[in-house]
Amino acid sequence: MKTIVIYKTKYGSTKTYAEWIAEDLGCEAVDVKSIKVDDLLGYDTIIYGGGLYAEIINGVTLITKNIEKLKDKKIIIYTTGITPTDVRAYYDGEVIEKNFKKGIPENVKIFNFLGKMVQSELTTVHRLALVSLKKIMSAKENPSDMIKLLVELCDADGDFSDKESIAPLVEYAKEK
Ligand SMILES: Cc1cc2nc3c(=O)[nH]c(=O)nc-3n(C[C@H](O)[C@H](O)[C@H](O)COP(=O)(O)O)c2cc1C
Structure with missing residues (x-):
């Protein structure tokens, strides 16, 4: 079974997991930047990691847009x-609805x-995005528990x- 771990990361958390997984499986962890979908065709198992940004799995379209090509993997x-x-409802x-x-x-x-979010490391764009997200969600009347949690998580x-x-x-990756 030929396996590869590929990842897309902004602040390093997804890369750390890729390295842990690759180490346990004895395979390579590769930044998605240096991968094209055709490079994946020689593998039996493809492990893709991406951080969540507004529920979108960073870069996952490499997989979802090419699912037909990768259907036997x-x-x-x-x-x-x-x-x-x-929080399984989330x-x-x-997350599933937005990505699949x-x-x-x-x-x-x-x-x-679980990943990493260190406020002092965030880019200005990300910091501002979180501020405006928090503002929008805090303004909701009768917020659900999920909304309250998301406000807190900002x-x-x-x-x-x-x-x-x-x-x-x-x-699971080791299973035949
Ligand atoms: C602008 C922004 C949006 C985020 N959106 C979500 C989100 O929708 N859900 C979530 O669980 N985490 C969210 N996070 C937290 C990141 O997913 C988390 O920090 C992740 O570990 C980042 O992975 P990376 O550093 O490998 O890119 C967000 C972080 C930022 C800065």
Whole structure:
């Protein structure tokens, strides 16, 4: 089974997970910048990692737009984000709807990990985006618990990455 981990990262969290996963699987972790879809055709298992930005999995269209070409591959997608991973309504609802308009393809399995958001490292654009998002969501009348949580998360500050959390992904990747 030939496996590759590819990732797209802005602040490094998704790369850290890619390196942990690649180390456990004894394969390579490669920045998506240096990959074209045809480079993936020689692999049996493709693991794609991207950070969540307004629920979009950074760069995942490399996989979703080429799903027909990759239909005989075992594809694993992981996300990193600051939303607690037990908020399944978020991950199994909004995140899936925004990234997989036609539903999750049969050969794709998704894992969600906690990432990193260090306020002092954020670009001005990202900091302003979070400020305006917080303002919009705070203005909602009768906010749902989800909205309240998302407002709170705009101020998250720290590295919540957890090496142990990759175990189910690694186990699944090893399955024949
Ligand atoms: C502008 C902005 C938007 C974000 N949107 C989300 C989001 O929708 N859901 C989430 O869980 N985390 C969100 N995050 C947190 C990032 O997904 C998290 O920091 C992730 O680990 C970044 O991965 P990367 O550094 O590898 O790109 C956001 C962070 C920023 C700066």
